[in-house]
Amino acid sequence: MLDVRRILLFAEVARRGSVTATARALNYTPSAVSQQVSRLEAEAGQPLLERHARGVTLTDAGRALAERGERIERELRAADNELADFAGLRAGTLRVGTFPTAGASLLPSAVIAFREAHPDVRLTVRSARIAGLWSMLENREIELSLMWDYDWCRIDREDAVVTPLLDDPPALLVSDRHPLAGRASATLAEVAGDPWITRAEQHPVAEALDRSCRAAGFEPQIAYEAHDYQEAQAMVAAGIGVALAPTLALEGIRPGVSVLPLQPPAPVRRILLVLMSDHSPTPAAQAFAALLRDHAADSTL
Incomplete structure (x- = not known):
């Protein structure tokens, strides 16, 4: 040779x-x-x-x-x-993962800032539920991903680097004809007797609702199972029941819905940035992660 x-x-x-x-x-x-x-x-x-x-x-x-x-x-x-x-971020591709509520709230501002700063890097975004995001990270289909967890289901994997970005507190959604509409805040105990609109298909927010209501001393009576937060808002506006939703899911509030911050105890989820520990982040991934941290720090949640 x-x-x-x-x-x-x-x-x-x-x-x-x-x-x-x-x-x-x-x-x-x-x-x-x-x-x-x-x-x-x-x-x-x-x-x-x-x-x-x-x-x-x-x-x-x-x-x-x-x-x-x-x-x-x-x-x-x-x-x-x-x-x-x-x-120098003058070429290449960056693949980012997200889940729907972050994709509709926290992520867009970081995407806009990244594209303005690094127009020659091709940025693609994949949205999925948590299991799908893990699969894409492990297969290197994406370099980094936004995820979330709650107190009872913390992400604790030795093969992942997890950076908390912000806390996403829940809010109570009631019809604007509800007796609590317009209040500055509310407790779960005040709506213990109300019918509830929850998320369908064993969505994690449904588990958060069950845990929170039990902690407040009652079992929620489910009146409707919605497949997304816009559908849940529509049912709240129609007076079918009240609902629990993370603040990040409330970027667009439809007419007829009143949003009340919940007083503790309430299930606060963490919004996280996750990378696999054995995947060295590219310069593009490092730059995008920095933008996400900055935009999360500026969030008014």
Whole structure:
């Protein structure tokens, strides 16, 4: 196997036309250059140079190898420039994961800021539930992801780096005809007798509702199971019942719904930034993570 470093040195000798000129340019001794060329000839199994008093002349094999060396140099320079573009966020792709409520609230401002700062990086976003986000992280389909957890289901994995971004407290949604509408806040005990609108398909917010109501001393009577928060708001506005929702899910409040912050005890979920510990973040991922932290710090939740 030919030594690439010797090929590059040989290409320099070919360009300069002598061992002495090459040694002077590279700050080597002429003897060191000659030794490396001799070793390359041994690897090649044939002479590459014809040495004479005024310099060197390439053999046919030497000319062919020198041309290869020039191509290798060009490819290495191209690789250096390409890596510099990635490091300088002038190229590349960043794949980010999110869940729906963060995708509709916290994420857009970070996406806008990233694209304005780094327009040459292609940014893609994938939205899924927690199990899907874990799968994409583990398979490297995404580099980092927004996630959430509650006190009773903390994310605690040795193979993940978890950064809390902000707390997302719950709010009580009632019809604007409800006796509590317009209040500055409320407690769960005040709506113990109301019918409830919850999330369908064993959504984590349904579990949060059950746990919270039991802690307040009652079992919630479920009147409707909604598939998203807009549907839940519509049922609240229609007077079907009251609902619990994280604050991040309330970016757009429909007419007829009154939002009341809940007094403790109430289930506060954490919004998290998650990366796999064995995946070194790219410069693009590091820059996006910094933007998420900044925007989360500026949040008014």
